[in-house]
Amino acid sequence: MTMPEPVSLTVHGVNAPELTDSAPGSHRRTRNGRIKMLLVLLVCAAPVIASYLTYFVIRPEGRSNYGELMAPTRALPALQLQRLDGSVVPAASLRGQWLLVAVSPSSCSEACEKQLFMQRQLREMLGRERERVDKVWLVIDGGPLPAALASAVQAPPATTVLRADAAELARWLTPAPGQKLDDHLYVVDPMGEWMMRLPAGADPARAKRDLDRLLRAASSWDLPGR
Numbered sequence: 244m245t246m247p248e249p250v251s252l253t254v255h256g257v258n259a260p261e262l263t264d265s266a267p268g269s270h271r272r273t274r275n276g277r278i279k280m281l282l283v284l285l286v287c288a289a290p291v292i293a294s295y296l297t298y299f300v301i302r303p304e305g306r307s308n309y310g311e312l313m314a315p316t317r318a319l320p321a322l323q324l325q326r327l328d329g330s331v332v333p334a335a336s337l338r339g340q341w342l343l344v345a346v347s348p349s350s351c352s353e354a355c356e357k358q359l360f361m362q363r364q365l366r367e368m369l370g371r372e373r374e375r376v377d378k379v380w381l382v383i384d385g386g387p388l389p390a391a392l393a394s395a396v397q398a399p400p401a402t403t404v405l406r407a408d409a410a411e412l413a414r415w416l417t418p419a420p421g422q423k424l425d426d427h428l429y430v431v432d433p434m435g436e437w438m439m440r441l442p443a444g445a446d447p448a449r450a451k452r453d454l455d456r457l458l459r460a461a462s463s464w465d466l467p468g469r
Contacts (some may be wrong), residue, residue, distance in 0.1 A: 309440040310430065311419065319435030320415050324381075324405045327388070331399040332405055335435070340377045341458070341465070346407075346416065346424050349386035355425060359396060361447055366400075368451045372458050375465060378402040383409040383424075419443070431458070433465050434454055445466040 322334040343362050347355040359380060366373050380402050382388070388404070396402040409424075415437060418424050422443050428450075430439035439457070441450050458465070 263414075270313075284401065298329050298344050308439075308443045308453055309446070310453045313438050313440065316432070316436035316438040317415055319431065319437070320411070322407055322415070324407055327393075327404055327406070336433040337377075337403075337431075339433055341375055341433060341461075342377050342379050342429075343453075344379045344381060344416070344429040344431055346381045346383060346412065346427075346429070348384050348425075349388050351389060351392055356392065358425070358428065359392075359402070361445065363402070365428070365447050365450055365454070368447060369454060369458070372455075375458060376454070380404045381407040381409055381412060383412060430454070432461070 312416055319334055319337065324332040328331055343366060345355075345358050345362050347358070351359070362378050362380075366376050366378055369376060378400070380396060382404060383406075385406065393404075396404055413424065416429050418423060418426055419440065419442070426443035428441040428445060429437055430441065430453075431437050439453065441453075
């Protein structure tokens with residue numbers, strides 16, 4: 244009787260799939276992925292771009308701004324900010340709201356007090372839109388605040404009082420020619436971009452019109468609260 248032959252197996256080598264960028268079509272897939280990512284980012288940024296185009300470019304004839312628009316705007320830098328108790332505050336935490344920013348030494352002259360009063364008055368004049376705006380006072384030295392003033396700025400709605408280095412701050416905010424840094428109120432948008440400087444001794448009614456226009460132009464993407 245003939246014995247059956249044992250079964251033999253043959254193993255053939257299989258080439259591993261190409262996973263590198265040299266694989267056919269990989270460059271095209273990478274390019275398509277990048278294009279899709281850019282389109283998504285553009286869609287997200289479109290409301291912001293549209294609102295600024297409306298305010299800066301598509302403006303009715305004869306309309307003029309009371310405050311001076313910054314072109315280009317200036318992004319909020321990584322300022323070294325501190326509360327009055329010395330605790331550190333990240334500069335990025337100021338983003339998310341429109342800001343009315345006042346700047347002065349801790350001694351706060353009579354002109355400084357008027358500026359802070361106008362800051363509060365201007366925000367209240369915005370009516371129901373005021374919840375989209377925060378008041379910020381940047382103190383550019385380490386001295387104590389006058390007791391009465393410290394109490395006044397903490398009255399609801401409280402002003403955010405932070406100490407900032409004057410040299411660092413001067414690289415972001417600058418006064419008009421012939422003016423000092425503490426002569427103005429500065430308008431900063433929710434993305435942290437300084438975009439308007441109100442005149443020294445500003446008229447609240449005229450400044451309010453500028454803020455109304457800005458808030459209306461940004462209403463499609465900006466909401467109250469951080």
